[in-house]
Amino acid sequence: MVMSAALEEVTMEAPLRLVEPVRIGAASAEKVSGSFALKDVSVAYGNETVIAGVNMLVPSRAVTALIGPSGCGKSTLLRCLNRMNDEIGNVRVGGAVTLDGLDIYQKSVDPVDLRMRVGQVFQRPNPFPMSIYDNVAFGPRTQGVRKREELDAIIEAALRDAALWDEVKNHLKKHAFELSGGQQQRLCIARALATKPEVLLMDEPASALDPISTQQIEDTIAELKDMVTIVIVTHNMQQAARISDQTAFMLRESMDQPAHLVEVGETKRLFTNPDDKRTESYITGRFG
Amino acid sequence: MSDRNRRARNARTVEAVMKVVTGACVALVVGAAVLILGKIVISGIPGISLEFLFSKPGMGMRAGGIFPIIVGTLMLVTLTAVLVLPLGIMAGIYLAEYAPKNIVTRIVRLSIANMAGVPSIVYGLFGLAVFVLLMQFGKSLLASALTLTCLTLPVIITSTEEALRQIPSDLRQAALALGATRWRAIYKVILPAAAPGIVTGSILGLSRAAGETAPILVTGAAFFLPRLPDSVFSQYMSLPYHLYVLATQVPNVPPEITWGTAFVLVAGVSIVSMIAGAWRSVQRRKVKW
Ligand SMILES: Nc1ncnc2c1ncn2[C@@H]1O[C@H](COP(=O)(O)OP(=O)(O)OP(=O)(O)O)[C@@H](O)[C@H]1O
Numbered sequence: 001m002v003m004s005a006a007l008e009e010v011t012m013e014a015p016l017r018l019v020e021p022v023r024i025g026a027a028s029a030e031k032v033s034g035s036f037a038l039k040d041v042s043v044a045y046g047n048e049t050v051i052a053g054v055n056m057l058v059p060s061r062a063v064t065a066l067i068g069p070s071g072c073g074k075s076t077l078l079r080c081l082n083r084m085n086d087e088i089g090n091v092r093v094g095g096a097v098t099l100d101g102l103d104i105y106q107k108s109v110d111p112v113d114l115r116m117r118v119g120q121v122f123q124r125p126n127p128f129p130m131s132i133y134d135n136v137a138f139g140p141r142t143q144g145v146r147k148r149e150e151l152d153a154i155i156e157a158a159l160r161d162a163a164l165w166d167e168v169k170n171h172l173k174k175h176a177f178e179l180s181g182g183q184q185q186r187l188c189i190a191r192a193l194a195t196k197p198e199v200l201l202m203d204e205p206a207s208a209l210d211p212i213s214t215q216q217i218e219d220t221i222a223e224l225k226d227m228v229t230i231v232i233v234t235h236n237m238q239q240a241a242r243i244s245d246q247t248a249f250m251l252r253e254s255m256d257q258p259a260h261l262v263e264v265g266e267t268k269r270l271f272t273n274p275d276d277k278r279t280e281s282y283i284t285g286r287f288g
Numbered sequence: 289m290s291d292r293n294r295r296a297r298n299a300r301t302v303e304a305v306m307k308v309v310t311g312a313c314v315a316l317v318v319g320a321a322v323l324i325l326g327k328i329v330i331s332g333i334p335g336i337s338l339e340f341l342f343s344k345p346g347m348g349m350r351a352g353g354i355f356p357i358i359v360g361t362l363m364l365v366t367l368t369a370v371l372v373l374p375l376g377i378m379a380g381i382y383l384a385e386y387a388p389k390n391i392v393t394r395i396v397r398l399s400i401a402n403m404a405g406v407p408s409i410v411y412g413l414f415g416l417a418v419f420v421l422l423m424q425f426g427k428s429l430l431a432s433a434l435t436l437t438c439l440t441l442p443v444i445i446t447s448t449e450e451a452l453r454q455i456p457s458d459l460r461q462a463a464l465a466l467g468a469t470r471w472r473a474i475y476k477v478i479l480p481a482a483a484p485g486i487v488t489g490s491i492l493g494l495s496r497a498a499g500e501t502a503p504i505l506v507t508g509a510a511f512f513l514p515r516l517p518d519s520v521f522s523q524y525m526s527l528p529y530h531l532y533v534l535a536t537q538v539p540n541v542p543p544e545i546t547w548g549t550a551f552v553l554v555a556g557v558s559i560v561s562m563i564a565g566a567w568r569s570v571q572r573r574k575v576k577w
């Protein structure tokens with residue numbers, strides 16, 4: 001097994017081989033947060049365990065890519081991080097997931113509060129059937145923001161961060177369904193950012209989009225990683241190599257055993273000099 | 289000729305015949321509907337006048353208008369709506385959004401479906417026993433409205449549940465992932481999106497309530513009561529029961545009065561459905577997935 005010894009002892013101080021992004025100005029004063037530690041995480045649907053023994057760190061303010069063949073449990077693992085698995089009946093999560101040291105599965109944690117800190121963008125753009133403004137305002141309003149000027153400011157900032165502001169600033173009252181697929185997906189990113197999350201989970205956010213929209217999403221991710229921790233699932237190796245700092249490769253070797261984490265490491269290293277032969281086969285397209 | 293050719297020709301013949309047969313069935317149904325509506329319109333229109341709509345019946349219901357009857361129907365349907373819509377829609381929300389997927393839920397759902405098949409006179413007898421006698425509301429608007437509530441509840445619950453299930457689960461997920469509670473997701477996102485379907489079901493259920501005779505006959509509708517009901521404990525007159533009375537209990541009613549009454553009932557129900565339909569198509573154009 002390739003699981004490095006360092007990962008057995010999961011602590012916040014173990015930064016993997018990653019360097020925290022250098023932060024300048026006022027921002028450097030604020031506490032850098034939004035890092036996950038997963039310890040021996042397993043997930044079962046009913047009595048079928050689909051993932052087992054996942055140990056990894058998700059460093060703050062960096063992009064972590066989850067890769068692996070279809071059905072290996074990438075989406076399932078992602079949903080452990082904002083407890084969206086709770087919404088599916090009959091799911092059991094084992095092991096420990098901590099966000100900045102807080103065990104997010106302990107009784108006192110309300111998933112509703114957790115999800116304000118850990119946002120998610122889905123595979124298919126899923127804007128609400130309402131105006132662009134109301135879509136982005138949904139999260140802040142849920143958090144109790146009512147003042148018009150305050151909302152306006154949050155919405156402008158979120159749309160700017162999602163690189164959509166210039167395209168929609170003059171028709172914020174327009175129905176969200178009138179936007180193109182790529183714009184809708186950036187709207188969904190803005191909607192998630194408006195709750196000011198520390199982490200953004202993205203499950204194949206560009207797989208339903210054309211190449212230009214995909215490029216725009218990737219550019220957006222590059223801009224965002226100074227503000228939030230990003231965990232992204234992707235089937236696209238080039239994309240993982242281009243946008244991520246850390247990559248985790250998951251594999252389910254046969255249907256009668258759960259998937260596990262084969263290798264996790266700095267993206268550049270993993271793609272050029274993987275530790276494991278299976279990682280090499282996968283990234284060179286020999287299976288999956 | 290080869291077997292395959294023969295089979296292909298047979299298939300073509302069956303295709304042609306089935307197209308004619310199914311088409312003929314539709315023609316028959318449309319024909320019947322046109323006949324019924326045509327008869328009501330042609331025989332009913334001559335009876336319609338402002339005086340007919342806004343005056344009391346006179347001369348043993350053989351003359352005058354149907355004002356108290358229209359008002360009685362409106363009051364009955366409004367009271368039923370006030371009772372049944374919150375109850376039915378809330379129950380539908382529970383079944384679609386909160387109910388655990390287990391055997392109990394399945395039994396509840398099955399029972400509700402079966403309730404829809406119970407004949408309306410049975411609801412009438414139930415209403416008589418429970419609301420009129422046991423709860424001592426007497427023969428009254430309230431007793432009838434409660435009876436009609438039981439009768440329409442299954443339609444409202446089922447159509448609400450169906451309408452909510454039509455909404456893609458993506459939207460639910462998106463709302464929850466933003467830190468919304470389930471109720472907030474339902475109230476802010478799912479209900480508005482499902483509103484057209486819920487309104488359709490509600491109108492359908494209430495139209496049925498407006499046209500029922502048997503359950504109100506035994507729980508509060510009056511044979512003849514030319515003044516307006518003054519409280520929910522009053523008896524009242526109502527269009528379907530009045531029609532029944534005119535058609536079978538009073539000799540020598542001028543046909544334009546009977547048909548005029550039928551016309552008012554049908555037109556009332558149709559106008560409400562048409563308004564709902566128009567609103568729905570406006571909504572549809574706004575919301576599509
Ligand atoms: N709601 C569910 N109920 C039961 N089993 C599920 C559920 N969701 C996923 N699974 C199972 O869990 C395993 C992992 O699924 P998951 O969707 O996490 O894979 P994935 O890596 O995201 O695949 P893909 O790349 O195709 O999106 C699969 O075997 C799948 O059948």
Ligand SMILES: [Mg+2]
Binds near residue numbers: 074075076203233
């Ligand atoms: Mg997936």
